[in-house]
Amino acid sequence: MTKHILAIDQGTTSTRAILFDGEMKVAGSAQQEFTQHYPASGWVEHDPEEIWSSVVTTIKGALTSAGRDPSDVAAIGITNQRETVVIWDRATGEPIHNAIVWQDRRTAPICQKLKKQGLEKTFTKKTGLLLDPYFSGTKIAWMLDKVKGARKRAEKGELLAGTIDSFLIWRLTAGKVHATDATNASRTLVYNIEKNVWDDELLSILRIPAALLPEVKDCADDYGVTEKGLFGAEIRILGVAGDQHAATIGQACFEPGMMKSTYGTGCFALLNTGADLVRSKNRLLTTIAYRLNGKTTYALEGSIFIAGAAVQWLRDGIKVIGKAEQSGKLAAEADPAQQVYLVPAFVGLGAPHWDAEARGAIFGLTRNSGPAEFARAALESVAYQTRDLLDAMRKDWKGASAKTVLRVDGGMVASDWTMQRLADILDAPVDRPTILETTALGAAWLAGSKAGVWPKAKDFAKTWALDRRFKPEMDAATRSAKLAGWRDAVRRTLSVP
Ligand SMILES: Nc1ncnc2c1ncn2[C@@H]1O[C@H](COP(=O)(O)OP(=O)(O)O)[C@@H](O)[C@H]1O
Numbered sequence: 042m043t044k045h046i047l048a049i050d051q052g053t054t055s056t057r058a059i060l061f062d063g064e065m066k067v068a069g070s071a072q073q074e075f076t077q078h079y080p081a082s083g084w085v086e087h088d089p090e091e092i093w094s095s096v097v098t099t100i101k102g103a104l105t106s107a108g109r110d111p112s113d114v115a116a117i118g119i120t121n122q123r124e125t126v127v128i129w130d131r132a133t134g135e136p137i138h139n140a141i142v143w144q145d146r147r148t149a150p151i152c153q154k155l156k157k158q159g160l161e162k163t164f165t166k167k168t169g170l171l172l173d174p175y176f177s178g179t180k181i182a183w184m185l186d187k188v189k190g191a192r193k194r195a196e197k198g199e200l201l202a203g204t205i206d207s208f209l210i211w212r213l214t215a216g217k218v219h220a221t222d223a224t225n226a227s228r229t230l231v232y233n234i235e236k237n238v239w240d241d242e243l244l245s246i247l248r249i250p251a252a253l254l255p256e257v258k259d260c261a262d263d264y265g266v267t268e269k270g271l272f273g274a275e276i277r278i279l280g281v282a283g284d285q286h287a288a289t290i291g292q293a294c295f296e297p298g299m300m301k302s303t304y305g306t307g308c309f310a311l312l313n314t315g316a317d318l319v320r321s322k323n324r325l326l327t328t329i330a331y332r333l334n335g336k337t338t339y340a341l342e343g344s345i346f347i348a349g350a351a352v353q354w355l356r357d358g359i360k361v362i363g364k365a366e367q368s369g370k371l372a373a374e375a376d377p378a379q380q381v382y383l384v385p386a387f388v389g390l391g392a393p394h395w396d397a398e399a400r401g402a403i404f405g406l407t408r409n410s411g412p413a414e415f416a417r418a419a420l421e422s423v424a425y426q427t428r429d430l431l432d433a434m435r436k437d438w439k440g441a442s443a444k445t446v447l448r449v450d451g452g453m454v455a456s457d458w459t460m461q462r463l464a465d466i467l468d469a470p471v472d473r474p475t476i477l478e479t480t481a482l483g484a485a486w487l488a489g490s491k492a493g494v495w496p497k498a499k500d501f502a503k504t505w506a507l508d509r510r511f512k513p514e515m516d517a518a519t520r521s522a523k524l525a526g527w528r529d530a531v532r533r534t535l536s537v538p
């Protein structure tokens with residue numbers, strides 16, 4: 042029995058390892074949360090050692106829970122929180138600083154300075170991204186500038202940098218492999234997504250020595266083997282992708298025009314545009330959906346920073362619910378006559394506004410407004426924000442037809458009320474699959490197909506199964522009145538209206 046595939050899903054708040062059997066069913070899993078460090082306002086860090094130990098522990102836990110040995114595993118697939126970046130010593134493997142997390146805003150002044158120099162167009166043209174602190178490049182530049190001696194050591198070739206996948210590969214292979222995949226590279230702000238190379242001009246603008254960076258491979262590729270001492274057997278690492286890209290694969294969005302949206306802490310919608318590198322005119326990102334057999338498939342991406350986090354705010358911030366799953370029931374009790382809007386710009390707004398300075402706001406309160414109206418406003422904000430993304434995608438690319446169906450996943454899709462409201466506001470069907478572990482499944486598919494034990498893309502796509510389709514039911518007049526109210530609320534929330 043060597044047909045199991047192990048997926049490592051290294052996320053923003055927890056690490057999960059999931060063992061899939063030869064039938065692509067979950068055979069065992071383990072999860073571990075780790076510490077979020079907030080050393081200053083707007084700063085978010087992770088301890089790479091804690092992440093590493095969570096990976097080792099969950100791998101062992103997943104094997105134990107399935108009653109399997111490492112020798113039963115045909116291959117490992119890694120998927121990870123994107124943009125978060127680590128720099129470590131090549132000789133010792135020790136990080137020189139905590140990982141700077143994707144949510145971290147400390148490099149906003151660097152981005153501002155580059156924008157003032159008129160460089161945003163250059164970055165966008167080459168990387169498909171915008172000058173926002175979200176991406177890895179300015180975080181690497183910050184560490185090289187601020188950690189004592191880092192730049193000198195980097196220039197001498199003593200240091201290595203990489204996103205979390207890259208750091209884990211280095212550790213798993215005991216320092217033999219320094220690599221990343223094209224999707225993770227496409228989030229760094231220094232990777233040319235058209236030429237598929239690290240871009241010398243961008244590296245020199247950010248003063249990042251090329252020697253720091255990993256080799257960029259296909260998503261299904263040979264990433265070396267785990268060091269024998271770690272788990273008692275060498276296991277091949279054959280798949281790597283950023284978590285949103287892995288979810289796109291796990292949702293089998295292999296055809297141009299197919300779209301998935303993942304509703305976790307934030308929401309990330311990816312629309313497959315095939316071989317078309319679509320340049321957004323509406324402040325969306327262009328990204329590499331996946332690269333297989335040297336062939337790049339592109340996507341348009343809309344990134345929303347607050348989705349399920351708005352539900353956490355209902356629970357932990359204003360305490361109108363005790364558990365996330367109570368939010369839908371409470372929202373259903375809201376007074377239909379009241380139009381209360383929440384613009385959840387708690388950490389600024391992402392796509393398509395990219396307003397780092399905006400902060401959350403509530404509009405339309407009356408003396409009758411209470412917990413139910415707040416809950417409805419929080420859940421609806423997720424639907425409205427997705428609608429803004431879909432509208433931008435349709436303007437950007439004719440392949441995003443009016444018939445687009447949205448495949449959804451992530452913790453929040455457990456809420457039927459939210460999914461129905463999403464379909465109503467989008468005026469498009471929303472499909473929830475039976476398997477919600479799509480991110481891990483996507484990583485496992487990369488490794489499993491490369492190992493030859495899982496089906497190729499076409500047959501894998503046939504295994505995608507629908508749990509429930511939510512069809513739009515709201516009448517057009519109500520929808521457009523609600524959308525007009527939302528747009529007005531957003532306009533009044535922007536830092537520069
Ligand atoms: N039944 C529910 N209704 C609404 N939101 C939910 C529900 N269950 C979970 N959530 C939200 O989903 C998020 C967790 O989803 P998950 O995919 O695990 O996120 P992440 O990977 O970003 O940590 C939380 O923000 C939580 O508030």
Ligand SMILES: O=P(O)(O)OC[C@H](O)CO
Nearest residue numbers: 052053122123143284305
């Ligand atoms: O770890 P998640 O699921 O919150 O995803 C984070 C994204 O990859 C950030 O771009």
